[in-house]
Amino acid sequence: MRCEVRSGDSTFFWFDNWLGTRSIIDTTGDLGLRYLCIPRQARVAEACPNEAWGMRGRGRRVFGDVYTAIENAQKPDARRGSDVILWKHNEEDFKDHFSAARTWEQIRVRGPEVPWHHLVWFTQGVPRHAFIVWLTFKDRLSTGVRMRQWGIAQGCMLCGEPDESRDHLFFACPYTFTVWSNLTATLLGTVASPDWTTMVTSLLRRNRNKMDAILLRMIFHTTIYLVWKERNSRRHLGPWVTTEAITRQIDKAIRNRISSLKYTGQHKLESLFRRWVEVYIRQ
Numbered sequence: 507m508r509c510e511v512r513s514g515d516s517t518f519f520w521f522d523n524w525l526g527t528r529s530i531i532d533t534t535g536d537l538g539l540r541y542l543c544i545p546r547q548a549r550v551a552e553a554c555p556n557e558a559w560g561m562r563g564r565g566r567r568v569f570g571d572v573y574t575a576i577e578n579a580q581k582p583d584a585r586r587g588s589d590v591i592l593w594k595h596n597e598e599d600f601k602d603h604f605s606a607a608r609t610w611e612q613i614r615v616r617g618p619e620v621p622w623h624h625l626v627w628f629t630q631g632v633p634r635h636a637f638i639v640w641l642t643f644k645d646r647l648s649t650g651v652r653m654r655q656w657g658i659a660q661g662c663m664l665c666g667e668p669d670e671s672r673d674h675l676f677f678a679c680p681y682t683f684t685v686w687s688n689l690t691a692t693l694l695g696t697v698a699s700p701d702w703t704t705m706v707t708s709l710l711r712r713n714r715n716k717m718d719a720i721l722l723r724m725i726f727h728t729t730i731y732l733v734w735k736e737r738n739s740r741r742h743l744g745p746w747v748t749t750e751a752i753t754r755q756i757d758k759a760i761r762n763r764i765s766s767l768k769y770t771g772q773h774k775l776e777s778l779f780r781r782w783v784e785v786y787i788r789q
């Protein structure tokens with residue numbers, strides 16, 4: 507951010523970025539205070555009484571650039587109103603309002619774009635589901651394979667298979683596969699693949715109508731989220747839920763999500779809902 511000096515009454519001479527680069531104290535350090543003889547807490551208006559900059563000249567040899575920048579800046583003038591704080595929206599663009607999105611874009615480290623982001627982040631997705639799905643794509647769920655590195659043996663809690671991996675849980679495990687393939691048969695028009703990579707590739711295909719593509723992603727999210735929850739519940743000695751019961755939970759979660767959506771046009775929501783009921787009944 508930087509400050510646009512108008513009256514100069516609220517901008518700190520030393521600490522605010524009003525010259526467009528950084529604060530003066532960052533350039534000169536405390537030495538600047540002694541050379542320029544402007545008090546530490548001074549506002550810009552106080553550094554420019556009677557329409558003339560009041561700093562001493564003896565620091566000019568050391569901090570020539572700072573002197574030049576100050577002398578080139580517009581002098582504070584009470585008639586121009588209050589000082590304005592400006593937020594950086596990008597390299598060239600400063601505005602008088604803050605934008606979290608623009609700020610995040612500037613401070614974040616950009617990675618290469620991954621093709622599967624469409625399957626993780628989409629308007630109709632539930633954020634807490636999306637987070638678990640994102641961890642699944644990164645293979646960062648603490649499955650048996652990861653826990654083995656910490657010396658803990660962990661088989662599949664759903665079917666007893668000794669090797670619990672991401673690819674086993676999604677969707678090779680008979681428990682998950684039963685739920686997943688039943689719910690997706692109508693939308694995929696074929697039997698789902700139990701192989702993670704093949705399945706992701708097939709979900710990324712663009713030859714489906716919009717409603718079906720949305721529903722497939724919703725089933726994908728809800729299944730991963732609830733199966734992972736079930737796996738954790740079993741691991742912590744909670745009650746076991748059958749594939750029929752988890753399928754009903756998925757149905758309820760998807761209905762709730764569709765009802766909560768604010769979509770452009772009520773008829774689109776209704777047709778999404780109708781299509782889901784159709785898919786669910788046919789499974």
Ligand SMILES: [Zn+2]
Pocket residue numbers: 662663664665666667674675679680681
């Ligand atoms: Zn299993």
